[in-house]
Amino acid sequence: MSVLRPIPSIDPIRCDPSSLFAACDLGSNDLETLFCSLDTVRQECSKGSLAEVLTIPEQLLGDYSQQRSNSSLFQILQVARNIREAVDRVVLLGDGITHGIRLLLRTCCHPFHNELSRGDRGGRPRLTFAPYPIDNDSFEGLLDLLLAPASNTDLLDRWSVLAIDSCGTSLDAAAASRVLLARLTERTHAEHSALGFHFHPLAHHDAPLMRFARALGYSDTCELPERSGGHLIFSAAGLVPASIVGIDVVRLLEGAAAMSRRFRESPPHLNPVLQFVGACRISQQRFTLEQRHFQSNHLSLAGLGNWYRSLEMQQRPLQAPQSNRVPIIDRYSSFDSTLIHLKVSHSRRDRLRLPPMDRTSDELDRFVGSFWQDLPEAFASVESLRCKSLGQPSVNLLIEQIDEYTVGQLLQLFSLSFLMEHAIHFPNETF
Known part of the structure; x- marks a missing residue:
């Protein structure tokens, strides 16, 4: 290029x-x-x-420079890497933060990122945005796309759910995640504990979504800061999906x-x-x-x-x-x-x-x-x-x-x- x-x-x-x-x-x-x-x-x-x-970006960079593997940014990059290497499609299930993630995808990635082959994408997954706000028919359409007959052993057929609850009080993300995981379990005939890499919640520590994830034994998570406000795009909610598709989040x-x-x-x-x-x-x-x-x-x-x-x-x-x-x-x-x-x-x-x-x-x-x-x-x-x-x-x-x-x-x-x-x-x- x-x-x-x-x-x-x-x-x-x-x-x-x-x-x-x-x-x-x-x-x-x-x-x-x-x-x-x-x-x-x-x-x-x-x-x-x-x-x-105001200092969230500077704090993330400073901790990453001084502590590296013990820093929040290192954890964010590690979660993104695990997802990137495990699946070929990431379904982003979130709220208003998805507008910022869409903007990052448009400005910092290839204009037709999702249409390219995995090789042309540099080994990075597609990023699919779940409709927000979610309604019954649009969500069923997403399930049609994700649950089409495929081989779960082929990387190109694997997908992951990245669920984001930026406000920390919404039940929408947890409810939608439950539906997706139930359908995924039906398709793979596996227990939730065997599908750990398929589901990655991003929320405040006590958010319903995070409690839902902990109850099912999912540990590959990133917690969002309690007082992130308009800077949520510079927290795990924005940086994890950005890093997954190859955006240089440090820059x-x-x-x-x-x-x-x-x-x-x-x-x-x-x-x-x-x-x-x-x-x-x-x-x-x-x-x-x-x-x-x-x-x-x-x-x-x-x-x-x-x-x-x-x-x-x-x-x-x-x-x-x-x-x-x-x-x-x-x-x-x-x-x-x-x-x-x-x-x-x-x-x-x-x-x-x-x-x-x-x-x-x-x-x-x-x-x-x-x-x-x-x-x-x-x-x-x-x-x-x-x-x-x-x-x-x-x-x-x-x-x-x-x-x-x-x-x-x-x-x-x-x-x-x-x-x-x-x-x-x-x-x-x-x-």
């Missing part, structure tokens, strides 16, 4: 809210007042129990840790989290726009809005009233929303150009020689002009390239911005 590997930047993401600030006619004094208030919130967010959430965590440092140490004009939160606050105050529309020239980021929305469900202690939730639009443009434009500069593969074609003459001729990645912007120029003419507020996130390090920074940026905005809306609420 031909892959371009530009030299990565230490800070591959930059937030540019200048067009929105200009549209609001904000002067230097206005911006200084805005960022002074945000800096106060940042300092508060870096203290107390929230600091534990992912390094990117997240780098964004945490930028958040704590960078001045406001170089701090993407403060820039993003400040722009969204201004858009809400000046234009009364609560909705956000994510738009990108890179298709792998199409699910970012769904993941951002799921942060609220993961942040159980921080649940806000419905009236204070920020609606997220992920696909269709809306002129009553703030446009979050994520522009990726470099592709991972060799860049395609639009070629000329003999005996044809149409409107595409003026784009001949253009890089494919630039074409959506050219085609959307009329739409962009319309947005501009209507004065739709927009914030640009400039991203150098899509890889594990950059994705780690991007996810951490939105996690931190979510926590900051919650702290602004609910200043007296503890995390």
Whole structure:
């Protein structure tokens, strides 16, 4: 596979809210007042129990570097390796965290990972997402796929269940796991104790799912932290499935840790989290726009809005009233929303150009020689002009390239911005 590997930047993401600030006619004094208030919130967010959430990536990396085989990250990698070597399909049974895992799969793996042969996948399993929320017919359809007649001795026919309960109180994952394991037992005519590698729960220590697993004797588990909040993607819930499909989770965590440092140490004009939160606050105050529309020239980021929305469900202690939730639009443009434009500069593969074609003459001729990645912007120029003419507020996130390090920074940026905005809306609420 031909892959371009530009030299990565230490800070591959930059937030540019200048067009929105200009549209609001904000002067230097206005911006200084805005960022002074945000800096106060940042300092508060870096203290107390929230600091534990902010430093999860750094703690995982530090323990892994110092303790290696006794660290949580080593255990995560070992569980992922055991699953990867035992089966060819992993069924992910989870809740809102699956939006983040889908995003990791799209951004850091081959676009058609599941359609490739095991050899072309580098010996890594397929990742199948159980429908969420689960209904009877969709779940029966999943069972049809998994329980088709096959040889249990052939690696390519083996599958495993990775069950995730991110909130720690749901019975859904335990109930669905019971159905899957019962059907698996019927097919293999084996006791639960003989099917240990087929079932791997990820949950809090006292969650119903973990109690269910312990009762059946399953020991190959990873416990989730009690106070993970929006950073659950950087716990076993996100890192185990990511590692199973070959994503470099160490680089992912390094990117997240780098964004945490930028958040704590960078001045406001170089701090993407403060820039993003400040722009969204201004858009809400000046234009009364609560909705956000994510738009990108890179298709792998199409699910970012769904993941951002799921942060609220993961942040159980921080649940806000419905009236204070920020609606997220992920696909269709809306002129009553703030446009979050994520522009990726470099592709991972060799860049395609639009070629000329003999005996044809149409409107595409003026784009001949253009890089494919630039074409959506050219085609959307009329739409962009319309947005501009209507004065739709927009914030640009400039991203150098899509890889594990950059994705780690991007996810951490939105996690931190979510926590900051919650702290602004609910200043007296503890995390």
